[in-house]
Amino acid sequence: MLFERIESAGLAHYSYLVGAGNEAMVIDPRRDGDVYVDQATSAGLRIAHILETHRNEDYVGGAVELAARTGAEVWHADAQWEYAYGQPVRDGQTWIVGRFTVRALHTPGHTPGHMSYVLHDASGAPWVAFTGDALFAGDVGRVDFLGPERLQEMAGLLYDSIFGRLLPLGDGVLVCPAHGAGSVCGSAIADRVWTSVGLERQHNPRLQAASRAEFIANVARELPQAPYFRRMEAWNLAGPPPLGSRPAPRPLSPAAFADQMAGAVVLDTRDELGFSAAHVPGALNIDADRLSSYAGWFVPYARPILLVNKGADPTTVVRTLARIGYDDVAGYLAGGMLAWHTAGRASQSVRTVTVQSLCRELDAHGEPWILDVRSPEETRHMPIPDAQQIHVTELPQHTGEVPRDRPVYIFCGSGVRATLAASVLQRAGVTNVIVVLGGLAGWSSTTCPLGL
Amino acid sequence: MLFERIESAGLAHYSYLVGAGNEAMVIDPRRDGDVYVDQATSAGLRIAHILETHRNEDYVGGAVELAARTGAEVWHADAQWEYAYGQPVRDGQTWIVGRFTVRALHTPGHTPGHMSYVLHDASGAPWVAFTGDALFAGDVGRVDFLGPERLQEMAGLLYDSIFGRLLPLGDGVLVCPAHGAGSVCGSAIADRVWTSVGLERQHNPRLQAASRAEFIANVARELPQAPYFRRMEAWNLAGPPPLGSRPAPRPLSPAAFADQMAGAVVLDTRDELGFSAAHVPGALNIDADRLSSYAGWFVPYARPILLVNKGADPTTVVRTLARIGYDDVAGYLAGGMLAWHTAGRASQSVRTVTVQSLCRELDAHGEPWILDVRSPEETRHMPIPDAQQIHVTELPQHTGEVPRDRPVYIFCGSGVRATLAASVLQRAGVTNVIVVLGGLAGWSSTTCPLGL
Amino acid sequence: MLFERIESAGLAHYSYLVGAGNEAMVIDPRRDGDVYVDQATSAGLRIAHILETHRNEDYVGGAVELAARTGAEVWHADAQWEYAYGQPVRDGQTWIVGRFTVRALHTPGHTPGHMSYVLHDASGAPWVAFTGDALFAGDVGRVDFLGPERLQEMAGLLYDSIFGRLLPLGDGVLVCPAHGAGSVCGSAIADRVWTSVGLERQHNPRLQAASRAEFIANVARELPQAPYFRRMEAWNLAGPPPLGSRPAPRPLSPAAFADQMAGAVVLDTRDELGFSAAHVPGALNIDADRLSSYAGWFVPYARPILLVNKGADPTTVVRTLARIGYDDVAGYLAGGMLAWHTAGRASQSVRTVTVQSLCRELDAHGEPWILDVRSPEETRHMPIPDAQQIHVTELPQHTGEVPRDRPVYIFCGSGVRATLAASVLQRAGVTNVIVVLGGLAGWSSTTCPLGL
């Protein structure tokens, strides 16, 4: 038998390929589907069924293109919406994969029509539950997609789904969710990379609620929604444009790059140090590893993207962007910043400071303005006295609140998001920004005469 | 966190690499350890601990060489034996891997000093049990390594280990054994590639015994022991010879190959059809995919091996042999049988027959001799009337019982082991052998006028 | 600078990727173009120009799809024909690639509008000539594509191209043709994998002609034209269908395979021994390594193909077929012949004989019919007395000449094409065929009492 979990790094998205006999199924495929086709073919399996647990809003689904390549049938949950493809799943519906059976289990809450799929072994016993965004390791799915007025209702549905349908499968049953730690779909997802009903029942904090009401009280809250969710939703209803043969990213000389900058977003995916040392004027900095999580907040879909990337080859970055719906990459800076500088072009830098120097600087300075761009959860857990709190994802709407007349020291957890914030502020005309290298982690690892 | 299961195909051996922070541990490493080094290095982890669940007898362990490459400490179970390396594990001993703790759990039965290792998550709760050869998916470890007189005792110990120590961990805890389906270490291992305490408690046939006595009665039996187990045991106590830089398999022209045949074993790892069509006279046929399971019964360690293999590159076969202690591969036939034939050399063939033709042949023939080389378990489950039963692994000791004066039709499940048997008989001078293509599976898929 | 020769094994086709600065060009791209895109992207190069030396007839060109992916301009030679894409090249036209210049050189003969392209280094000196099918290592292009009436004319043009345009470039200039040894486009191509004008001038047998007339006399002859050339020509004028995302080959159970056999071609790409031992009744045998050379003679485009292949994964075979225009692969036999036999299905075999046994058999036999399927060139060079000569590519039209009433011994060089021939004859109802393993090579390596 074939049982593979395919992880899309960055997205922390898990899809699954399950096969036996001559047939296989894929659960929640991502957009670039070669991995499923290749593994199934090597194993002599035909992908016959594609199952979606819900209409995703955090990545572009790959069901339509994968179906076209394999002849598979697509089964979508959330049948209440108007899909342009596939067929709706019914609760209790079953599929046969070799000597195994898979059964649909309606588990609403994250979305109204969310389905889990339970894989039964040859004896008929439930073995694995593919729980989509209903139940994660250490967390549950968010319930705010239908708006604030339905929060209570959806949280209640989720309670019933988990306590009434998933937990009764038995403690031994394995839980295979659609996301792992690092996903934007659950901020508290644990790094228990494999888990079970029993482990979640005992250790998942959300499942320790004493009552349905307490569960709802804990879970029914609004979380920030990335603007890009709208595109994902629309595409995932309509079926996204096919990727087809991989497009060739276009290398651009410094001159050609500069020529295309008007109207484009310059997206620099290098790390915080490279970017702070020198970058193309006006560039936005999102580290390649955090692109899936943050691009949606800062990069509009309507503008072409010009890339500055870490190494010579932008293929990985381009694929990451495609997975979240950014198909319009106009090119990348061939030869990177070295080419830019040897072409005699001007660049910008961001001042940085280590925590040790910061102690001295703050001491010397009269009125430092300290900006904390961590999330509300992080700041609640470990606040910085006297700091202004603007979560980095909300910074574009709040750049006007940042003073122009004195140094702005930016803190995040490590310095990475602070550099992203610095790039946003620079673009908004705030020039005197300083990134604190090491961020709160560095700060709390050292000692400083100041009370900070 | 890094949590990887590394499978050695053929052996159906599972080892595990677990890491967090800057450190990693490997449980039951195989001999060729590049995979652990590469994955740990990519993740920025130092392999600091190597843990063995027991002294293995079915593959060559890689702890000593891996330790030399990484500086890791080696911890061996079965401390009652005299190891030339490492340190003995104590029950209850713990190791720290980042924010995780691993604890040793003495689980004797398969061997007297067998250890399981329980991985606890950051909260201290047990999460994964590495159960070695104590508990598999759908089966338990064999208890006959100390001889028939201690069968009862060891089976009792195993009962206590499983029911007294492993099951109490809780149904949700994941079970990660040292073998999966296809291993010689457990004939009934299920294809539940991931499992849990709860799934085993409910569905593992061995664990359904009503009492300790019933468990012992079911489990305390002798199984065939491959002769090669002795080499594994000795090497795994002493620490096997290091692999070092991979040796280059030596391509041989047909003439050079023929020159070296005296004293060597010609091992042909092609499939049943290629071998039956033509092979080097005197060659032994073991399909590459079954080499780990069968080589130990047929290939003596004292003689050099000459390979005839499927494709152009023998690297995979040579590595498979090294994993079970065969280091003396003298060379391989460059260009394969095509080179052999174009050099004008004589070859042998084995007659084959499809099940359809067999019906007609048996009908026409007076006294067919039918040899069934399946295992006792298989023949018990689906016997062939009037067939002589000699399990293929015992055939070398019983070739004298096979008649020379009439056709010998050989059956196995599919035709693969029948071809191995045919090669053994040809080497013993039995020339009139016929392999039934499709074997019992083919036979039972068709209908035949005969009563067979 | 980037200078890569990309070889398509089987076709023995060479394409070239040349880049410097930020731009690259591809000369004579094959259909599946990932290799060009990946290498150019890694090197920070944009594929800006695609140059064709002539309208190919032996493989499907990839210019159109590659242009769509990269934005490159396509330049085609043979401007006298009506292309549906690209722009015609003019003699003397130049392109800039970084500090290098490439210049078109009209070198008709193989086709009327055939172009070579000369790469000049930074100093302006000619460095490499991409000679397409005009000049190979050890051979020249064939001149018979326009039919017998224009043989003299085309051979004369080729003489002028080589002696008047290519040789004057200077002995030191490197020659990079479109094909290497093993191509159907030049039977005498040498295994000089890199060569130069000087080496060809001195050692290419065709270039030793004492006069233009002698050159024409040697070169102006008709060679067999594979029927599939017509499809290549048509597609390469129109622009072939894009490959797009790779289609997933469809695994078929034995039952599903059998159901689709009516109307389809069963193509078995295993080696001569596996096929002769057992194959699906009616299958055609072309070894995977020889598929590019032989499929065009035996497999009609109008029928779907069902594959039986060597290993588990048909991806390579499917790609090879796509390169010569076979896009309609309906599926492959999952699990191979082992699955076929265990499903209880009947198979066919071909009798084989080694050269040693053949001596004895021929001796015993009264009237053997010996069929030699080698090419006329091969048989001329080393004839078999009393053998009937039918080149394997012409066998489908001549099966009626093969006797049904006595054994037919089939010879080729090694036994590989003989097995292909046997499969053709079996399909035509000639059942008593015997393949001589080792073929002429084996025969001449041994001694036999017969006068053969």
Next chain:
Amino acid sequence: MLFERIESAGLAHYSYLVGAGNEAMVIDPRRDGDVYVDQATSAGLRIAHILETHRNEDYVGGAVELAARTGAEVWHADAQWEYAYGQPVRDGQTWIVGRFTVRALHTPGHTPGHMSYVLHDASGAPWVAFTGDALFAGDVGRVDFLGPERLQEMAGLLYDSIFGRLLPLGDGVLVCPAHGAGSVCGSAIADRVWTSVGLERQHNPRLQAASRAEFIANVARELPQAPYFRRMEAWNLAGPPPLGSRPAPRPLSPAAFADQMAGAVVLDTRDELGFSAAHVPGALNIDADRLSSYAGWFVPYARPILLVNKGADPTTVVRTLARIGYDDVAGYLAGGMLAWHTAGRASQSVRTVTVQSLCRELDAHGEPWILDVRSPEETRHMPIPDAQQIHVTELPQHTGEVPRDRPVYIFCGSGVRATLAASVLQRAGVTNVIVVLGGLAGWSSTTCPLGL
């Protein structure tokens, strides 16, 4: 036939694998020999001969270990020296590889016993000359290894080797040297990645000398010799330590890294921007791509190396170091500078300036001190007025000449070597260093009001 050129990037070293029949030879193998073993094995070839063109001084040769793995015979040139392995080659000696012959040609000059090897095709005609360090594309080997007193003599020998032995092979013969563009063994090596006797005769500047005397006058000069050449020479006479199984690079936490810094060299292989933004105090910066060329001048063999590298995986850097004899890598900073900063550790930075800002700064400044670290050749070709010239490789001996009392602006070609120079100066206590991003290339691409 197999004909492969294996390039070791960074070293710009070419080795060659040539095979036919069942045997292969390797010319000038590098230390890590898997590539030869793997390719030969795939092709069914046994590496039977290893040929060295001369005792190398710029990389560690791999002949001894490769011979141990393959059973090949090693043939070394420069038989006048005392080798601990292999056998001396005689001029005119031949080897057979399938249907090809290889002949040794004594071509002294670079070293006294330097050999070239000429590959003759099946007809006996010379086809390829492996010219080692005698003749490159666009350059000839240096002649100063035996000291200044023998410069004339060695240059004369080289003239005789090239004009008397290599050029007479004929213009068409291909030239395959031991180095390509970018090697420290020939500063003028052209990017003609494949070349021929004729191309070199016509276009190699060294070969345009009107007479032997003029050739000697041009060629007989001393070049800087990296200190590390001594280790290479010693190892390549004795046979270097075997690599064996690849050692696992050791990841270190910031604390463990800091603990080991005393006595070690901290080698930071990131690019100029990352390093200038922040680095471990006291680190030396050599970009990974330039490690082969520069490490020998700055890193003593007697001290352990601690690495800070670009990405997560130091494997490539560790291998590059092993190729030039640095085996003592004590560890690498796991998690890179981000881990360093989040651990609250102090770092250093280097100030950078773009050429645009430099204009303004120089204008504002009274007495700038400008340091030009390019090579004498580069400075001669494009001098910087008023700059102090110290070639970066000589900087460690001249740090005392750099003023401490005012800003030091460092120029190189691009900014890369300037950052290396800045790291050297920082270690020597010169703190006020500024790297000019883009260097001379950037400077000459822009315009500046200053006369610089």
